[in-house]
Amino acid sequence: MIYREAGQFKTSYATDQMMFPILQDRIFMILVIAVAYLIPLIANEYWLQAVLIPFLILSLAAIGLNLLTGYAGQLSLGTGGFMAVGGYMTYKITTAFPDLNVLIAVLLAGLLAALVGLVFGIPSLRIKGFYLAVATLAAQFFILWLFNKVGWFVNYSPSGTITAPPRTLLGIMVTGPEATAPVRYLVVLTFLAFFALAAKNLVRGRIGRSWMAIRDMDIAAEIIGIRPFQTKLLAFAISSFYCGVAGGLYVFFYLGSAETEAFDIALSFSVLFMIIIGGLGSILGSILGAAFITMVPIFLTNAPPLIGLSMPIDLQKHIEVMLFGSLIVFFLIVEPRGLARLWQIAKEKFRLWPFPH
Amino acid sequence: MTQRARQIGDALLKVEGVHLSFGGVKALSDVSFEIREHEILAIIGPNGAGKSSMLNVINGFYHPQEGTITYKGETRKRMKPHAAAKTGIARTFQNIALFRGMSTLDNIMTGRLLKMRRNFLWQALYWGPAKNEEMAHRASVERIIDFLEIQSIRRTPVGRLPYGLQKRVELGRALAAEPDLLLLDEPMAGMNVEEKEDMCRFVLDVNDEFGTTIALIEHDMSVVMDISDRVVVLDYGRKIADGTPDQVRADRVVIDAYLGVSHDQSETAEQA
Numbered sequence: 001m002i003y004r005e006a007g008q009f010k011t012s013y014a015t016d017q018m019m020f021p022i023l024q025d026r027i028f029m030i031l032v033i034a035v036a037y038l039i040p041l042i043a044n045e046y047w048l049q050a051v052l053i054p055f056l057i058l059s060l061a062a063i064g065l066n067l068l069t070g071y072a073g074q075l076s077l078g079t080g081g082f083m084a085v086g087g088y089m090t091y092k093i094t095t096a097f098p099d100l101n102v103l104i105a106v107l108l109a110g111l112l113a114a115l116v117g118l119v120f121g122i123p124s125l126r127i128k129g130f131y132l133a134v135a136t137l138a139a140q141f142f143i144l145w146l147f148n149k150v151g152w153f154v155n156y157s158p159s160g161t162i163t164a165p166p167r168t169l170l171g172i173m174v175t176g177p178e179a180t181a182p183v184r185y186l187v188v189l190t191f192l193a194f195f196a197l198a199a200k201n202l203v204r205g206r207i208g209r210s211w212m213a214i215r216d217m218d219i220a221a222e223i224i225g226i227r228p229f230q231t232k233l234l235a236f237a238i239s240s241f242y243c244g245v246a247g248g249l250y251v252f253f254y255l256g257s258a259e260t261e262a263f264d265i266a267l268s269f270s271v272l273f274m275i276i277i278g279g280l281g282s283i284l285g286s287i288l289g290a291a292f293i294t295m296v297p298i299f300l301t302n303a304p305p306l307i308g309l310s311m312p313i314d315l316q317k318h319i320e321v322m323l324f325g326s327l328i329v330f331f332l333i334v335e336p337r338g339l340a341r342l343w344q345i346a347k348e349k350f351r352l353w354p355f356p357h
Numbered sequence: 358m359t360q361r362a363r364q365i366g367d368a369l370l371k372v373e374g375v376h377l378s379f380g381g382v383k384a385l386s387d388v389s390f391e392i393r394e395h396e397i398l399a400i401i402g403p404n405g406a407g408k409s410s411m412l413n414v415i416n417g418f419y420h421p422q423e424g425t426i427t428y429k430g431e432t433r434k435r436m437k438p439h440a441a442a443k444t445g446i447a448r449t450f451q452n453i454a455l456f457r458g459m460s461t462l463d464n465i466m467t468g469r470l471l472k473m474r475r476n477f478l479w480q481a482l483y484w485g486p487a488k489n490e491e492m493a494h495r496a497s498v499e500r501i502i503d504f505l506e507i508q509s510i511r512r513t514p515v516g517r518l519p520y521g522l523q524k525r526v527e528l529g530r531a532l533a534a535e536p537d538l539l540l541l542d543e544p545m546a547g548m549n550v551e552e553k554e555d556m557c558r559f560v561l562d563v564n565d566e567f568g569t570t571i572a573l574i575e576h577d578m579s580v581v582m583d584i585s586d587r588v589v590v591l592d593y594g595r596k597i598a599d600g601t602p603d604q605v606r607a608d609r610v611v612i613d614a615y616l617g618v619s620h621d622q623s624e625t626a627e628q629a
């Protein structure tokens with residue numbers, strides 16, 4: 001009875017169109033964000049570095065892919081490639097212009113990734129579904145091949161590795177070996193909070209509706225005046241921007257240094273699994289899915305010793321693969337809208353509580 | 358036939374000498390007719406006569422091999438559907454073409470996409486002009502929702518709605534674009550009598566209140582005789598008659614080709 005909309009009358013379309021029309025939801029969201037910002041006070045280095053930072057960055061990439069695949073209906077396996085563009089371009093920009101704020105470098109790299117995404121989105125004019133996925137797979141392999149092959153991208157470093165140089169923000173070290181985990185966590189969290197909000201705004205307005213229209217029925221979308229090609233290209237560009245920014249953060253605020261292997265096809269699949277498990281066509285789902293996929297391995301490492309079991313590392317890996325595999329099959333068949341939908345159902349149940357109907 | 362307030366004007370759209378074939382199948386042969394401003398024109402004919410193909414030609418979905426379409430004084434040979442939408446042509450489909458994953462409200466909101474201007478940067482911020490724009494369009498969509506009496510299904514994903522309501526939502530989406538020419542492909546197919554009456558009322562009201570020109574395809578003769586100002590009859594891709602409902606009903610060729618097969622229906626129409 002605590003969570004409900006009773007007595008909260010919607011007096012204008014503005015309140016009805018709000019992101020969280022129910023007061024309790026708004027309070028909950030503010031609490032979540034507040035707690036997220038306070039976490040560095042209690043979490044240790046291991047949790048921040050090994051769990052939370054990659055979780056936040058991959059959430060951003062998952063939102064990006066969800067815009068393209070979940071909302072606009074264009075399947076992509078090139079996420080790793082677009083993230084690599086972000087990572088490598090942040091490196092190029094920040095080494096070429098050492099005085100430039102590193103956050104701006106990340107955003108500029110995101111724009112370059114958007115441009116690359118746009119180019120690889122062109123085949124979507126003619127091909128759909130599986131064949132488009134193959135075309136994006138080509139993007140994935142081509143981009144990594146290019147970064148491996150052309151020394152310019154790594155400033156001719158003989159090892160082929162890019163390393164985040166030390167940079168400061170407001171006098172605080174944010175990248176490089178001396179940047180502490182709490183600082184990097186806060187930067188990454190701010191990026192995610194801002195861009196998750198922006199994505200939510202996009203999908204509830206005109207652009208989100210035209211993406212979903214193309215996804216649900218492209219023929220009908222065209223007769224109401226949507227230009228399919230432009231709409232898909234915009235989805236590719238914005239999605240790749242998100243992935244590019246995530247890639248920049250991945251190298252500069254998480255890994256510290258990287259080679260192309262960090263962005264290989266496994267990463268593309270892993271982000272795809274996040275949105276399938278979290279929920280296609282849901283921003284919240286992208287974050288839930290990212291949480292799930294990053295947390296499960298940690299859980300499998302830490303839980304068995306707690307109850308006195310010891311699990312060999314390869315068995316743990318196998319369980320992980322089996323678990324993800326069966327969950328993906330489950331969600332694809334039973335609940336394509338993923339964890340986000342389960343969360344929604346739980347909320348609806350709670351709203352009616354204690355009455356069953 | 359009911360008496361209506363709107364004065365019927367000159368031709369809004371002219372179809373001249375249209376030929377359309379798919380491989381060996383001739384869907385339309387040398388079809389010419391006009392749709393006049395503010396009128397309700399019914400296109401009738403037996404199954405496979407080429408009625409849907411005709412609407413598809415008008416809104417740029419099919420490209421005829423020969424012939425021209427003159428709309429608002431401009432003659433065009435080839436046009437993309439989204440360009441047709443821009444010039445004020447909206448339509449519904451024979452097999453409902455709604456966005457199944459979206460709610461009723463969102464589906465109808467898509468009808469107003471062309472009228473929304475703010476770019477994605479404004480939209481990402483959802484602030485100022487973008488928000489005001491959204492609110493203004495929401496208000497006009499709500500008027501359509503009230504008009505079609507579908508308030509209670511506002512938030513329901515359309516995939517879960519019964520057939521009759523889906524047809525209504527699809528009409529709502531077309532109306533949201535505030536079209537000058539509305540093409541309805543069998544808007545009453547598969548409906549019960551009550552739903553048909555509602556739909557007839559909506560069609561007449563739209564025509565009356567907004568002066569929207571309407572071309573509709575319908576199989577139910579009593580409906581056709583009741584609501585249309587003029588009737589075009591197609592048979593095997595050819596136009597065999599064109600005139601007021603009374604003229605068409607009295608036409609020998611039409612009776613032989615079409616009404617003859619469903620005599621009981623034309624009798625009910627006479628009694629109505």
Ligand SMILES: Nc1ncnc2c1ncn2[C@@H]1O[C@H](COP(=O)(O)OP(=O)(O)OP(=O)(O)O)[C@@H](O)[C@H]1O
Binds near residue numbers: 383384405407409410
């Ligand atoms: N896209 C297409 N490809 C091939 N043939 C088509 C296509 N569209 C229509 N046809 C053919 O054109 C002819 C006319 O079809 P159309 O759908 O226009 O008929 P209709 O009058 O709307 O019939 P109904 O009353 O059954 O809806 C049919 O023979 C049909 O098979």
Ligand SMILES: [Mg+2]
Binds near residue numbers: 410
């Ligand atoms: Mg038809």
